[in-house]
Amino acid sequence: DAKTTQPTSMDCAEGRAANLPCNHSTISGNEYVYWYRQIHSQGPQYIIHGLKNNETNEMASLIITEDRKSSTLILPHATLRDTAVYYCIAWGRGSQGNLIFGKGTKLSVKP
Amino acid sequence: DGGITQSPKYLFRKEGQNVTLSCEQNLNHDAMYWYRQDPGQGLRLIYYSQIVNDFQKGDIAEGYSVSREKKESFPLTVTSAQKNPTAFYLCASSNRGAYEQYFGPGTRLTVT
Numbered sequence: 001d002a003k004t005t006q007p008t009s010m011d012c013a014e015g016r017a018a019n020l021p022c023n024h025s026t027i028s029g030n031e032y033v034y035w036y037r038q039i040h041s042q043g044p045q046y047i048i049h050g051l052k053n054n055e056t057n058e059m060a061s062l063i064i065t066e067d068r069k070s071s072t073l074i075l076p077h078a079t080l081r082d083t084a085v086y087y088c089i090a091w092g093r094g095s096q097g098n099l100i101f102g103k104g105t106k107l108s109v110k111p
Numbered sequence: 112d113g114g115i116t117q118s119p120k121y122l123f124r125k126e127g128q129n130v131t132l133s134c135e136q137n138l139n140h141d142a143m144y145w146y147r148q149d150p151g152q153g154l155r156l157i158y159y160s161q162i163v164n165d166f167q168k169g170d171i172a173e174g175y176s177v178s179r180e181k182k183e184s185f186p187l188t189v190t191s192a193q194k195n196p197t198a199f200y201l202c203a204s205s206n207r208g209a210y211e212q213y214f215g216p217g218t219r220l221t222v223t
Contacts, residue, residue: 032210043115043201043214044154087153091210098144098169099212101154 004088009106012082018075020105022088025069031092033064034099035073037084044087044101047073078109114138115215117202122220124196132187132218134202141207143185147171148199148217157200160185161207189220196222 005023012018024033035047048055048062050071055062061074075082087104115136124130136143142161146154156169160179174193179185185204189196199219203212 034210041199041217041219043203043217044212046211046213049210098156098159101146103151103153 003100004090004102006086006088006102006105008103009108011108011110012075012078014080014109014111015077018078018082018107018109020073020075020086020088020107021070022073023070024088024090027068027090028092031090033062033068033071034087034089034091035060035062036087036089036101037082038087038104039081039084047086078107080109080111083107083109115202115204115213117200117215117218120216120218122218124220124222126222127191128222129191130189130196130220130222132189132200132202132220134185134187134215136183136185136202136204136213136215138204138213139182140204140213141182142205143179144203144205144212145169145175145177145185145187146201146203148201154201157187189222196220 032049032051034049036044038044047059050062064071085104085106087101089099118133144159145157148154155171157175158177160166163182166177166179176188201217202215205212
């Protein structure tokens with residue numbers, strides 16, 4: 001499975017866009033990029049995933065670079081409730097094992 | 112309401128005792144998973160099951176056991192052989208072949 005690297009922590013002002021980067025330089029062609037988030041003391045919540053094209057849903061947008069070595073999760077208007085740990089995971093069918101949740105990025109949204 | 116339930120939310124046990132954590136889902140998912148999370152760390156996979164009556168060890172299965180007798184239930188037993196059982200335990204489920212996993216609220220186990 002491709003490993004991912006994320007910054008340990010980030011701050012964002014309430015109402016502004018939060019841009020969370022993720023590097024996955026060893027990602028293989030059949031591996032998707034997944035994003036989950038975990039609010040304190042709760043189970044992780046699926047946000048979005050993508051393969052090559054940019055994706056958008058009601059929660060966030062996912063921008064994947066053309067070479068697929070990195071991606072950015074965008075929360076367009078961050079609220080205090082978006083304060084959480086965000087996990088970027090590269091995984092696909094045929095990968096050994098299951099989803100690997102690293103330490104993620106702790107996003108703090110401040111008033 | 113469809114979802115995954117884990118009970119209890121907090122569990123306290125004495126060292127040397129086995130303890131079983133409950134996980135139930137009504138999402139009709141084939142696959143179920145157990146993860147362990149320690150403070151400030153990511154999730155580590157303990158066991159997973161793709162279908163009823165079948166399960167596989169994850170990365171840290173030693174000291175744990177599971178059963179999958181029913182599609183909707185995947186209980187985890189933390190045995191006395193687990194050296195550091197105090198942790199936050201998370202159960203998840205997914206459709207077979209699907210990538211998104213749905214997580215329960217977790218059980219925080221404290222062993223003293």
